Amino acid sequence: MVAVTDLELPGFDYLDPELRGDRFHETMRELRERSWIASSEFGFFVLDREAAGFFLRSRSATFPGVQMFELLGITEGPLRDALSNNILVLSGEQHARLRKLVHPYFTPKAADRYRPAMREFLADLWEDVGDRGRCDFVADFAKPYPARMIATVVGAPLEDAAELHRLSNLLQSQFDAIALMTQREELDQAAAEFDAYVRRLVDERRSSPGDDLVSAMIAAEQEGDRLSDEECVSLVRDALNGGIDTTQSALAHGVRLFAGHPDQWAALGADASLASQAAEEVLRFEPVAPFTTRVMLEDVEFRDIIFPVGTVVFASAWNANREAEGDSDAERFDISAERGAAKSLTFGAGPHFCMGANLARAELQEGLAFLAPRMRELELDGEPEYDTITGLYGMLSLPVRWSA
Numbered sequence: 001m002v003a004v005t006d007l008e009l010p011g012f013d014y015l016d017p018e019l020r021g022d023r024f025h026e027t028m029r030e031l032r033e034r035s036w037i038a039s040s041e042f043g044f045f046v047l048d049r050e051a052a053g054f055f056l057r058s059r060s061a062t063f064p065g066v067q068m069f070e071l072l073g074i075t076e077g078p079l080r081d082a083l084s085n086n087i088l089v090l091s092g093e094q095h096a097r098l099r100k101l102v103h104p105y106f107t108p109k110a111a112d113r114y115r116p117a118m119r120e121f122l123a124d125l126w127e128d129v130g131d132r133g134r135c136d137f138v139a140d141f142a143k144p145y146p147a148r149m150i151a152t153v154v155g156a157p158l159e160d161a162a163e164l165h166r167l168s169n170l171l172q173s174q175f176d177a178i179a180l181m182t183q184r185e186e187l188d189q190a191a192a193e194f195d196a197y198v199r200r201l202v203d204e205r206r207s208s209p210g211d212d213l214v215s216a217m218i219a220a221e222q223e224g225d226r227l228s229d230e231e232c233v234s235l236v237r238d239a240l241n242g243g244i245d246t247t248q249s250a251l252a253h254g255v256r257l258f259a260g261h262p263d264q265w266a267a268l269g270a271d272a273s274l275a276s277q278a279a280e281e282v283l284r285f286e287p288v289a290p291f292t293t294r295v296m297l298e299d300v301e302f303r304d305i306i307f308p309v310g311t312v313v314f315a316s317a318w319n320a321n322r323e324a325e326g327d328s329d330a331e332r333f334d335i336s337a338e339r340g341a342a343k344s345l346t347f348g349a350g351p352h353f354c355m356g357a358n359l360a361r362a363e364l365q366e367g368l369a370f371l372a373p374r375m376r377e378l379e380l381d382g383e384p385e386y387d388t389i390t391g392l393y394g395m396l397s398l399p400v401r402w403s404a
Contacts (some may be wrong), residue, residue, distance in 0.1 A: 003306045004037070004044055012045050014314075020386035020393075024290075025318075032319050045291065045313030049323040049345070052315035054302055054354040055294050057350035062091040064312055065293030076205040078191035091297075095351060101220045101227060102235060102355070105213055111358040114153060118366040121148045126374065133404030134381050136250050138395050141367075146247035149363055150240055155212025158203055167194045172392050198237045202229075212240060243356050247363045248290055249387075249394030254282035254368060256398055257333050259380050264335050269372035277334040279364040280344070285333045285344035287317040290393050317345040375402040 010031060013019070017196065019027060021271050031038050031047055038045045046052055048098040055061055125144060129135040147165035151158055170183075170190035201214060209215040227235065268274045291314040300307040307313065319343045322330040329337060347354035354360075382399035 001301070001304055001306055003308060005224070005308065006308065007037075007039075007305070009037055009039040009044070010034045012040045014040045014042060014045075015390060017388060019389055021384075022137040022189070024386075024389055028316065043293070044307075045314045046050075046314055047316050049173075049320040050403065051302065052292075052317065052320040052345055053349055055313045055315050056292060056299075056345065056348055056352075058294070058300060058392070059351070060298050060300050061294035061296050063352060064293055068352070077188045078195060081191070088100070090237060091351070096253065098227075098231060098235065099223070099351075099355070101216060101225065105216050105220075105353045106358060108358045108362075109363040111285060113326070114149065115362060115366055116362055117152050118145075118149060119370065120168075121145055121175070122367060122370040126370070130374065131404055134195060134401035135401050137255050137398040138248070138322045139397070141371075141393070142248045142252040142255075142398070145251070145367060146244045146363055149359075150243040153213050153243065154201065154240060155205060155210050155214050155237060156240075160197075164197075164240060164356065165233075165244055166190075168241050171241050173243045186373070193245050194237060195233075198233055202233055202236060243359065245392050245394060246354075246356070247360050247367075249288035249392050250279075250282060250286075250360065250364050252395035252398050253288065253393075254279070254322050254364065254380070255371070255375075256384055256395065257282060257285065258372075259378050261333060261399055262331075262378065265372055266376075268335065268368060269374075269376065272369045272373075274335060275365045275369035276361075277371075278368050279361055280339075281333060281335045281337070282368075283346045283361075284321045284339070284344040286393075287321060287344065288392050288394060290318040290389055291316055292345075292348050315345070317348075320345045328342040334394065375400070377403040 002288045012027075014032060021260065028071075033047075036046065036051055038047065038050045044053060060115065107264070125141055129140050135141070143165055147161040148158060150156075151161045151164055156164065166242075167190050170187055171194060202218070205212070205214040206218055209218065214236050216234075217227060217235055220227055253333050258268070264278075294313050294315065296307050296309050296313070297310045298310075299310050330339075347357040347360075378400060379402070380399065381401040384395060384399075385397040387396050
């Protein structure tokens, strides 16, 4: 038995600002060819499906948000306070209790009730760009679409959607080491503004309930157990924060991928029933959360290696999604491929599997199904601009054109 800290491992420069697009893909392939595990200044990256699944599902590990803040010297302030109450950093009975109380509002059936609103927002956005035959897909579609949807889901005014997007976009950077080191003051301000907004929204719904997620959370009860005021505020904040950038990033990556695969885009445009499979392939091929982090709560043994308590492990969904039993062609983007029963790890696994996964899937499915028959002969209209991989991996700009 040997400690992971005593191993000689290939190094991975996680903070390399050029690590995006094709270079990111090439780097992850090369690392995997050398080893199933790599080291970095922040911890260890596990690069195969079995290892990623093991650490994501382990009860001896948890999300290390607060610990990462401490490593970066963030010991107080609005950003630290918000993360301390985030459901991501909770574990054990407290985490299980909150998940149980709110689970009914995040099921596939719960997400399906919002599909008519999704189609309505997509049609509204199309009115502005359809006849143009070109747009920056990120600015014109990928940003406003999920922002309007999450406002609808939580019962916030639609006119607040742009502001919710701005704050959510900033707060997602709490998981980006580079942003934490360079934008601390701006992120603290955003956290304070976001907290104030959510508290006003919860207070309004408490006095005037509606048919929305906030009202449902306020009323949530199981066997006499209910959410406290602070728990309700934290969960609504988590839903708002996590329900925008993920869908924005996935939809933008999807359109980018289909622009390079015109035959598949045409097939989807001719058959909307392919939307579900198309969405899963987008999520598998380009996970918007390429790495999910865990910190060991005790010494953990895996493959005759000891990961001591406090060790930080990054599970690579990017690599894991390309390994599935019986799938010899996982490196190819193909919505018609039979990928078998193995699910992607894009939304994580285990106790901290993403609560909003069903809503995000529904939004992506509806977005692709709506756009494919309208954006005929889709192609890039310039160079895409990628975001970094150190937080949510999205697109900053995606110029496209189509046959209007």
